[in-house]
Structure formats: C-alpha cells, structure tokens
Amino acid sequence: MIQVQNLSKSFQDIKAVNDISFTIKKGEIFGLLGPNGAGKSTTLNMMSAILKSDEGHIHIDGNLINGHAKTCKHLIGVVPQEISLYEDLSAYKNLLFWGNLYGIPSKELKDRINKTLALIGLLDRKNDLIKTYSGGMKRRINIAAALLHHPKVLFMDEPTVGIDPQSRNHIFEVIETLNKQGMTIVYTTHYMEEVERLCNRIAIIDSGKIIAQGTQAELKELIPTKESIQFEFNLLSENDVNQLRGRLPYPLSQNKNKLLVECTVQELSKVITTCNELQLSVEDIQLNKVNLEAIFLSLTGKQLRD
Ligand SMILES: Nc1ncnc2c1ncn2[C@@H]1O[C@H](COP(=O)(O)OP(=O)(O)OP(=O)(O)O)[C@@H](O)[C@H]1O
DSSP states (O other): OEEEEEEEEEETTEEEEEEEEEEEOTTOEEEEEOOTTSSHHHHHHHHTTSSOOSEEEEEETTEEOTTOHHHHHHHEEEEOSSOOOOTTSBHHHHHHHHHHHTTOOHHHHHHHHHHHHHHTTOGGGTTSBGGGSOHHHHHHHHHHHHHTTOOSEEEEESTTTTOOHHHHHHHHHHHHHHHHTTOEEEEEESOHHHHHHHOSEEEEEETTEEEEEEOHHHHHTTSOOOOEEEEEESOOOHHHHHHHHHHOOSOEEEETTEEEEOOOGGGHHHHHHHHHHTTOOEEEEEEEOOOHHHHHHHHHSSOTTO
C-alpha cells in the first residue's frame, strides 16, 4: 500500500530525515518509533505532501506522492500533533467544516459525521462546544475530522501526547476498530508501549535514520540479551547460590539477596520448585523482558526518552 524509497530532507544544516526506506502492506498498523527530534513528523509530513522531500520517492496505493497535495487529499487522513479545531464551535459544526473542505455532499456528510462520532464515542456530546472538551476528547474529534472523507490510509502523529490514560485507551480502541475494518495506519510515537500494543511492524528511527525495522519478534532477534528474571530472597548465601547453580541449567548472577536468572517465563516454575526444595524463601520476583526500549538502548546506546 505504501512504499517509501530513499527519502531525505534537510532544514539548513539539519539532516532531519536521512535516506530512509520502508514498505507498508494494506491493513497494517505501522509504527514509527523514535525519540523527540528523530524525524518522525518530517517523514509523515513528506508522506502527506505537506513537505517536499529533497530526495526519494513515496508511493501510496500506486500514486506517486512527492509533494502532490491534490493526490493525497482523498487518499490520506492526517491526524496532526496539534489540535486543529474551533474552540467556540460544537464538535458537530467543526466536523461539518472539515467535511465541507472535502466536498462531501451535505446529506451524506451529516450521516458520516454521526457515524464517525459514534465510532469515537462522542455522539452524545456532539452539540457541546469544543472549549468544554478535555484534551483527550479534542484529540478524538481531531481523529474524526481525518476520517470523514473515508481515506484509504490514516497517518497519526503522536496522537496520545499529553492526554489522560482513559482517553488514551479510547484512542487505542478506535485505532483497533478502524484497523479491523481494513484501514492501513501509520502511527508515530516515542512511547514503546504504544507500538508494542498496536503495531504489526515497526521502524525504529533515530537522528533521521531508520536503525531497525520489522515485526516485534524480528526486532527482538537483533540483540543478544535474553529474557531474565530477578528473584529477591530473605537471605541468600554464596552456598545457596552454588547449590542453585548445581541444580539449574541457567546462568545465574548474585547481588546480595538478589539473584538474576537468565531464563524465560516458561522456565520460572522450575526455578521456584528448586528454591522450595532448598528452603529458600522468595520475597519478590521481577520479569526483565526484552522490549523495544532495550533494543533501542542496545542499538543507539541511549534511552528512548533521553
Ligand atoms: N521547519 C523546520 N525548520 C528547521 N528544523 C526543523 C523543522 N522541522 C523539523 N526540524 C528539525 O528536524 C529534526 C526532526 O524533527 P521532527 O519534528 O521530524 O522530529 P520528531 O521525531 O517528529 O520529533 P517530535 O516528537 O519532537 O516532533 C529536528 O532536529 C527538528 O528540530
């Protein structure tokens, strides 16, 4: 559905996007994950023809996009980072305004607005002024505005920044419903939990470059670190650790009363049984998962939210 080839963009001497390429299949939720300033918005702005690229090509549903805003208009729905609504108008009137910009016939538009408001869970608030809405509700109206013209793909630029957890969940549910209906979605964020929950495939972007891409399982293969489980005991002597070493086939490392065992969750019961046999009382257990944060750290030497 989407092909991005060797895309680059500079602002004076800042190389905001540096020779990136990726392909997105129809019906996928594709995540662009990276810290602030990584180049996510610049990429999305080029993909929606808001910005012209210096180099490279973008094709969406067979159409060459490269700066052709007209081609994009009906193909793409864009949910920008900023809320773009009139505070003194109701949600319904805001959506009427957006729908008219797309030339949707008025009878059809009313029906679409009601359906879209129902989808985002705000039909009962449709006549309330936007200024009475919470930040999260405004975001949901922003999403509705991007859907009225029935685009084939939806671009969402950090749609959950600065909103409460309940609205965040609501937005996730909307995204999942849209995706089930077949919508292809490009989702940018610096929250790894969001891409872990939502995205089929992910490109990790840093300093304008894609440093890794693939499914979560593929990305996890990129680093040698395995899952590990940390046990905390009431008391743990060197002799206890030696006994555990003799009985367990996993690498162990001790730090005072804590023991790091390089095993998977599936192997946890074996460790607990052995601890019970040795009469070691486990106080706490913590799972250290190989997540995207760990992958980012391993590939760049820094935290996602540095
Ligand atoms: N219009 C512009 N003029 C000058 N520099 C820009 C412009 N837009 C973006 N940049 C710079 O390009 C780089 C990438 O910015 P971009 O907004 O694409 O990053 P991002 O990953 O979306 O981050 P954020 O989450 O902070 O929006 C940054 O160094 C930014 O300062």
